[in-house]
Amino acid sequence: MNDRRNSVFDGVLGDNTVLSALMVISPVIMCGDSLKNAEALSYAFTSITILSVLISSLVPKKLPYALKIVIYALISSLIYIPVKVATHEFYRDAIERIGIYFPLLAVNSLIVFQTEAKFFRMKRARMFFSLIFYVLGFDIVMLLTGVVRELLAYGTINGRIVDADVLISGLSQPFGGFIFLGLMCGLYRWIRAKIPDISKAGREQDASGK
Amino acid sequence: MHLVNEIIALLAANLILSQALGTSTLFIASGSRKNLIGTACVITIFAVLGSGAAYLTDRNLPEKYADYTLLIYTLSVGIIYVILLSALYFISREKFVKFRKYIHISAYNCAVMGTLFTVSGRAAEDSSLRNLGSYMAAGLEAGVGFIIAALILTAAYRKLNSSKVPAAFRGFPAMLVYLGIISMAVYALK
Numbered sequence: 094m095n096d097r098r099n100s101v102f103d104g105v106l107g108d109n110t111v112l113s114a115l116m117v118i119s120p121v122i123m124c125g126d127s128l129k130n131a132e133a134l135s136y137a138f139t140s141i142t143i144l145s146v147l148i149s150s151l152v153p154k155k156l157p158y159a160l161k162i163v164i165y166a167l168i169s170s171l172i173y174i175p176v177k178v179a180t181h182e183f184y185r186d187a188i189e190r191i192g193i194y195f196p197l198l199a200v201n202s203l204i205v206f207q208t209e210a211k212f213f214r215m216k217r218a219r220m221f222f223s224l225i226f227y228v229l230g231f232d233i234v235m236l237l238t239g240v241v242r243e244l245l246a247y248g249t250i251n252g253r254i255v256d257a258d259v260l261i262s263g264l265s266q267p268f269g270g271f272i273f274l275g276l277m278c279g280l281y282r283w284i285r286a287k288i289p290d291i292s293k294a295g296r297e298q299d300a301s302g303k
Numbered sequence: 304m305h306l307v308n309e310i311i312a313l314l315a316a317n318l319i320l321s322q323a324l325g326t327s328t329l330f331i332a333s334g335s336r337k338n339l340i341g342t343a344c345v346i347t348i349f350a351v352l353g354s355g356a357a358y359l360t361d362r363n364l365p366e367k368y369a370d371y372t373l374l375i376y377t378l379s380v381g382i383i384y385v386i387l388l389s390a391l392y393f394i395s396r397e398k399f400v401k402f403r404k405y406i407h408i409s410a411y412n413c414a415v416m417g418t419l420f421t422v423s424g425r426a427a428e429d430s431s432l433r434n435l436g437s438y439m440a441a442g443l444e445a446g447v448g449f450i451i452a453a454l455i456l457t458a459a460y461r462k463l464n465s466s467k468v469p470a471a472f473r474g475f476p477a478m479l480v481y482l483g484i485i486s487m488a489v490y491a492l493k
Contacts, residue, residue, distance in 0.1 A: 115327045115330055116327060117327075118323065118326055118327055162384070162410065163381035163384060167377055167381065170374040170377040174371070174373075196373040196420060199373060200373075202327065206411075266490060267320075267322065268483045268486035268487035268490055269483070271479050272483035274479050275472075275475075275477070275481075279476035282472075283471035286471065
């Protein structure tokens, strides 16, 4: 029972999509400098990933590995089209700023590779809940990064000026994204090590070289 | 002086250091020099051939179907992926078993897919770049950029993973901060 609980919730803390597995880090580094960008990316990532993995789970398992990977990528690229239209309605400006990182969400490694390595080895209900938490793991990191970087780099939150004494403009740049994510990654590992139940599983994930 | 300018331009346009594309793959591959060379070479092949396919897509796809660009790029990379695997399989079964992992890891990779969109974006802004040669040269440049970033990371890999680094920051977190500092230096060169 304990094993089951760990594996379903792992995506948030034990094996976080961004901070432990280092998947989908380019959009976090490049576009995670404002809450609006983070919201748009989280919305798109959640929609594309959940729909793609669920539809991809219907692909026959007997097909050759490479062919299955191509089919998964094509499914997510197809789902990207309506999601882009919907995102454009809600986050018109953000899409312009996100640029090439928006289509890249559709071919992220959680869809293309982790489906075979992780999700499709689980039973359907368990896969669904596990997927939700892996997606949630990305969303939490993305939104947190967006809020903190926007606050420290521009002195605003969601475009509204707040009373910030110190501004670090470099945090809005790619190098600021790298450094901030590195520090968050270290902090995440430190917190994870303090929780005995998940620290062992997390260390194994890190050691597996993902 | 010309060579220095070229190196600076190559660093400034580096996909990893200036656009964070392919960073995860770089980290995974940096564990071993052999893996790094193999991955970098295959990513370069994918970037060059994929850029050629991107040129054909951009030239032939009508503007009203622009939303289908990703789908066609994905299909193009998929075809290259299957062709490379098949070619390797028919050349030598032994080499297929040995090298297929590099092809799997490189196919749908941000470094490759990001290159196609970056090259396409540059061509949209500058009409002189709208030819097959420029597209494939940009793909090659992206591959070389990946190799340069890989060499920079390999130089510090052992120290960033040593026991002297606090456990929480050892490995990936330290590598991210290190790449951030290198990226800052590249940003200053622009």
